[in-house]
Amino acid sequence: MAVKVLLEKCIGCGACIDACPFGALVLLDGKVDINEACSQCGACVDVCPENAIIREEVAKEAAMDKSQYKDVWVYVEIAEGVPRNVSLELLGEGRKLADATGERLGAILIGQGVEGVAATLFANGADKVYLVEAPELAHYNTDGYTTVVTDLIKEFKPSVILLGATNDGRDLGARVACRVGTGLTADCTDLGIDSETGLVAWTRPAFGGNIMATILCPEHRPQMGTVRPSVFKKPIPDATRIGEIIRVSSMVKAEDIRTKLLNAIKVSAGSCNLDEAEFIVSGGRGMGSPANFRFIEDLANVLGGSVGASRAVVDAGWKPHMHQVGQTGKTVGPKIYIACGISGAIQHVAGMSSSDIIIAINKDPDAPIFNISDYGIVGDALEVLPILTEKFREIKG
Numbered sequence: 001m002a003v004k005v006l007l008e009k010c011i012g013c014g015a016c017i018d019a020c021p022f023g024a025l026v027l028l029d030g031k032v033d034i035n036e037a038c039s040q041c042g043a044c045v046d047v048c049p050e051n052a053i054i055r056e057e058v059a060k061e062a063a064m065d066k067s068q069y070k071d072v073w074v075y076v077e078i079a080e081g082v083p084r085n086v087s088l089e090l091l092g093e094g095r096k097l098a099d100a101t102g103e104r105l106g107a108i109l110i111g112q113g114v115e116g117v118a119a120t121l122f123a124n125g126a127d128k129v130y131l132v133e134a135p136e137l138a139h140y141n142t143d144g145y146t147t148v149v150t151d152l153i154k155e156f157k158p159s160v161i162l163l164g165a166t167n168d169g170r171d172l173g174a175r176v177a178c179r180v181g182t183g184l185t186a187d188c189t190d191l192g193i194d195s196e197t198g199l200v201a202w203t204r205p206a207f208g209g210n211i212m213a214t215i216l217c218p219e220h221r222p223q224m225g226t227v228r229p230s231v232f233k234k235p236i237p238d239a240t241r242i243g244e245i246i247r248v249s250s251m252v253k254a255e256d257i258r259t260k261l262l263n264a265i266k267v268s269a270g271s272c273n274l275d276e277a278e279f280i281v282s283g284g285r286g287m288g289s290p291a292n293f294r295f296i297e298d299l300a301n302v303l304g305g306s307v308g309a310s311r312a313v314v315d316a317g318w319k320p321h322m323h324q325v326g327q328t329g330k331t332v333g334p335k336i337y338i339a340c341g342i343s344g345a346i347q348h349v350a351g352m353s354s355s356d357i358i359i360a361i362n363k364d365p366d367a368p369i370f371n372i373s374d375y376g377i378v379g380d381a382l383e384v385l386p387i388l389t390e391k392f393r394e395i396k397g
């Protein structure tokens, strides 16, 4: 979809300029002109009293020759100079998709001074790295990164793009999909290839998590989706793999970026970094009160891990939503997940069942959490947790 001004109809009244949330319209010689900040939201179309602004279907044109679109791409997120786990997980899955369709796996790497990361991307399955470096791109910003990824798609025409369902991936994916006129399946929990069509089959919870929907993108390219962190395992890196770096110049200018990063502050860094945590100690309603979460936090601290929570706990206001594990919270995959006073409802299990080792502490021997646990302790979590914490403290010296 593109937005176009019919100059012969435009009376230069400026109603569209006031309505545009992106400041993308200006008056030039008494007629409205649309600049690059346009997100094609259509707010101007709705307010024009002369019907002088129209939406034009360009997506179909882009999709007409789908054979031009080849290769699977992964958008790589960088945090403190290294790729985020979710990006490595997606390289692993992207590799499988690329092998299944006989295509190449590309990685989009954007930043400043990030070329050194390319070796890690090759080791984790990428054949090509599309590298865009510029001072304006040193940190993720919506305007700059959207322009860069959109330009890359227009130039190289990938068939599939995977992004993490993270704050940045969700922000970027939706905007880019809109700019290039394709669809996006958000928050996927599984990926595959549809045997009939050869298209990517994107699976995600739908209708409040009551069904799993599998979605195809038959008409438009690229096929795009965001995928939850930790639903897939990271591939085993192969340091002998090499690939091709394709360096692309950034067309982004500093004045194109409407936001400014003033400061980056880690929010309780260790305790709620569930996406990357190797150890997670999670508490449920069985912990009895918010104050009793100190037992959970003590054990998490000793293990150097993060604190999770069930939805019952979040709904009760004992912990903020950023700690929630499960279908409507985070999907996690630590080495060890310790569930304390959590019953094991299917919606909770959906978010943590891919943990390497699950340990449950519950005073009900028939609690469903024990059905998916590797180790179970039947007992009162308020008594067991301090003992465990003390033992681990001794072991760690």
Ligand code: FAD
Pocket: 208, 209, 210, 283, 284, 285, 286, 287, 288, 309, 310, 311, 312, 313, 324, 325, 326, 327, 328, 329, 330, 340, 341, 342, 343, 344, 345, 346, 347, 348, 351, 361, 362, 363, 364, 367, 379, 380, 381, 382
């Ligand atoms: P409970 O089910 O009340 O279990 C408490 C457990 O603690 C019991 O097993 C009890 O035996 C045990 N216990 C009690 N006292 C002690 C003690 N002193 N020591 C040890 N054990 C003790 N839930 C999520 O967690 N995450 C989600 O993302 C999520 N999404 C949902 C989405 C939808 C659409 C729906 C309908 C529900 C969702 N839920 C989710 C809610 C889910 O169904 C459960 O209600 C919730 O997980 C229960 O939380 P809980 O295990 O802490 O509490």
